[in-house]
């Protein structure tokens with residue numbers, strides 16, 4: 001069963017569990033939630049616009065006095081609010097996929113180029129093993145790249161100096177009527193994920209990083225699911241983490 005099918009089944013079961021006299025109330029509740037989502041997106045937009053003069057002012061101040069500690073702190077915090085709000089917008093916005101036929105290995109190469117400088121900065125060695133014979137997928141290039149960069153950034157942030165990150169692909173053959181899929185594996189030998197973190201991994205805004213937004217993984221999973229794919233993770237604390245991304249492949 002795919003992720004979106006299991007989500008649908010789950011919703012279906014939950015709806016069946018609602019006593020008939022409460023259905024109307026639940027629907028009204030859902031309606032209010034949808035309105036809240038729209039409101040949150042509008043607010044995120046306004047907040048981001050309101051940050052612009054503050055950013056400009058602090059930038060000018062720091063040009064004159066680069067050592068000003070307070071101004072430096074304000075700039076960092078404005079940057080953080082900006083990142084949270086930008087991601088919130090992406091998270092709540094209606095995901096219009098711009099679909100085309102892509103070579104997934106090229107999308108991966110491009111994503112790796114974007115984090116190249118950070119990898120070199122931490123002397124992290126990168127192992128590529130692109131074994132998938134077929135890598136043509138129908139997808140949104142920008143969104144898929146964003147998903148891979150999110151996962152690679154997490155790996156990079158969890159991995160210490162001289163660590164290792166491995167990116168591999170392989171084709172999973174069609175079986176039992178299920179079409180062939182492409183599996184992308186991103187493995188790091190960093191800090192790993194503690195069980196109490198694992199259970200909250202995909203919760204929006206859950207982060208263990210001082211500068212994190214906690215939206216990287218929920219956005220990544222949403223993107224993969226919108227591509228009719230799935231995402232799984234396994235980890236041994238202290239021994240790194242491994243993400244598997246499954247995507248339908250074009251024949």
Ligand SMILES: Nc1ncnc2c1ncn2[C@@H]1O[C@H](COP(=O)(O)OP(=O)(O)OP(=O)(O)O)[C@@H](O)[C@H]1O
Pocket residue numbers: 150154155158188190191192193197201206207208209211212213214215216217218240241
């Ligand atoms: N490869 C990994 N190794 C160790 N911990 C991880 C890994 N990937 C995710 N995590 C944990 O999951 C949490 C949530 O990740 P997520 O990408 O959603 O947000 P974030 O990285 O904290 O913030 P942001 O992505 O906005 O910078 C992280 O804070 C971290 O604790």
Ligand SMILES: [Mg+2]
Pocket residue numbers: 150153154216217
């Ligand atoms: Mg992240």
